[in-house]
Amino acid sequence: MLMASNDLKFLIAQYLDGTLSAHQRAQIEQRLTEDPALQQFVQEELRLDGLLGAAAPPPQVDWDELELRISAAVAEARDPQERQLPPTAWLGAWSGTWVRVAALAACVLIVADIALLPHRAATPLVAVPDAGSAVVIGPQAEPPPIGPQFAQVTLASPSPVDQYLAALDASDRPSHVSISSATLH
């Protein structure tokens, strides 16, 4: 009786595990019919399978109960992580969307504000509906600097200021007129 080589035994083990190709299976089956040592090896393998299958049955477990227990343990580990998130985290995916929309809107407003800046500088500091009728400046004086307390005003005509100025002599006219915003209303 010939001793089967380790490689051949390995192939037979694969044959028994069903991992060989059809061609390899046919070759092994041919060898098995010819070699009693290989037949002996196959018998030992099958007996070991029987022994392994019968001797150590896996534990009987209430799988539903175990699943609940594991799931609860996972939830317990998960929740502290979630509690560490910032307060807005409860918004979930929405928070990210709204933050992005708000940021975009802010950008648009800033760009629009910058684009309109030259136009805004050209407009009078106090808007008057019918512009262009009178500039209230005295005869010998330079126009005063425009500051917080002064306003260069273009008034509608005839206005109460025009009527007042017309009633004065030229020498009595003021070099400039300061008008509080309250008088314009």
Added chain:
Amino acid sequence: MSLLLENKPIEVRTRRLARPSDEELVNRTLAGDRTAFDQLIRQYQRQGVAVSYRLVGNAHDALEVTQEAFLKAYLGLRSLRQPRAFGGWLMRIVSNLSLNLRRGRGVRRHSSLEQTPCDELRVMLPAGGASSRADPFRRTASAEMGQRLHAALQQLPQKQRLAISMFTLEGLPQKQVAAALGCSVEAVKWHVFQGRQKLKKLLKEYL
């Protein structure tokens, strides 16, 4: 299957609901779907307990290890590079935890395949433990045989022991075993083969 309705046979095809893949379940878990990981638990808890049981030798520790393994898997899920290999990755965690437990507790507790579970776990194990199905004679014989087999398995090199536990005893796919052991499928076949040859020598009197 066919139903007869108004003398016309109607073909009724049984439709099997498509089970989501591991990859899908892992991705859904990472996206915040709380139910997806529960499905992974349902799917792999039996394998986890069975593999751990072969390594630690008692159901109580196997349940503890399995729970811890799922917890570790959940917390480390983002580090899993191939979500479709979740099963093999989980079994690797299970086997590592089982071996760590064995090392930590020494050999004293290895001899018994069934120990008294704590109260919390008792509800999950039927009265009489793992070997309660057979009659007393068979139960005793099976318990004795189980102890001999367990002792023989402990004498194998680690990879051979793991390969036999996962592939031969639990019937896990070779690819999954390979992922769990961190080796090729061919290496798994070789570990199984070598381990079996050693087991045959160790259990010669029973063969």
